[in-house]
Amino acid sequence: MRRHLLAIALALTLPVLAQAADGDIDKVNGTVRVDAGQHAGNVSTVNGAVRVGDNAVIQKASTVNGAVDLGDHVQAAAVDTVNGGVTIGSNARVAGTVSTTNGGVRLGKATDVAGKVGTVNGSINLDAAHVGGGLQTANGDITVGANSRVEGGILVEKPGGWFNFNSNNRPPHVVIGPHAVVQGTLDFRRDVVLQVSDSAQIGPVKGATPVKFSGEQPTE
Structure with a gap:
């Protein structure tokens, strides 16, 4: 009888432990860390970085003033920052969007972002990565590295608004590397330098x- 009651108590406790393990991590000041292999919910801070270790599984990673770094094989729902860059390791997966305002975005080998990757003042760099929702920037360079694949095209907007801080007149450089594929329209609403490998495939x-x-x- 005692063993039976213990089994029931353990069964009732397990969902609570799972919920705690996958709970949100929220701070105002300071870096937030998710250890390698850990599961968590939304991971956020205001003034600080978000660091997620290899093989971790999270929901949204977000901050206002700080960088977001996701390790190899990380799974996330979305990534968002305002003043900071985003770096994602190899073989990671983001089910939604990756966005920043003042910072660059780097995607490692075989990383898959299902949604859009966007920034205003920062570069976008794909290293044999896949993006399903297109690339967007106003003042940043874009490198679609060798063997990368983008669906949804590329949009480089005309600078304007509070968050466009690029004071020089240098046009963004957009490079489509060897054997890369960009499906959809490459729409440039300001002057750019567009360089395309002779082995790449691009849309209109x-x-x-x-x-x-x-x-x-x-x-050059």
Whole structure:
């Protein structure tokens, strides 16, 4: 009888433990960390970075003033920051969007982002990665590295508004690397330098003239 009651008590406790293990982690000041292999809910801070270890599973990772770093094989629902960059390791998966305002975005090898990757003042760099919802920026360079794949096209907007801090007149450089594929329209609403590998595949281009290059990267 005692053993039976113990089994019932353990069964009732397990969901509570699972909920606690997958609970939200929320701070105002300071870095938030999720250890390798840990499961968590939404992970957020206001003034600080978000660091997620390899093989962890989380919901949304977000901060206002700080960077977001996701390790290899991490699974996340979405990633968002305002003043900071986003770095995602290899073989990671983001089910939604990855966005920042003032900072760059780097995606590692074989990483998959199902939604859009966007920034206003920052570069976007894909290293043999996949993005399903397109790329968007106003003042940043874009590198779709070798063997990367993008669906949803590329949009480079005309600068304007409070968050466009680019004071120089240098046009963004957009590079589509060897064997990369960009499906959808490449829509440039400001002057850009568009360089496309002779082995890449791209969709229709609006607002720019592609310049072909051979080899691993452009010479200029």
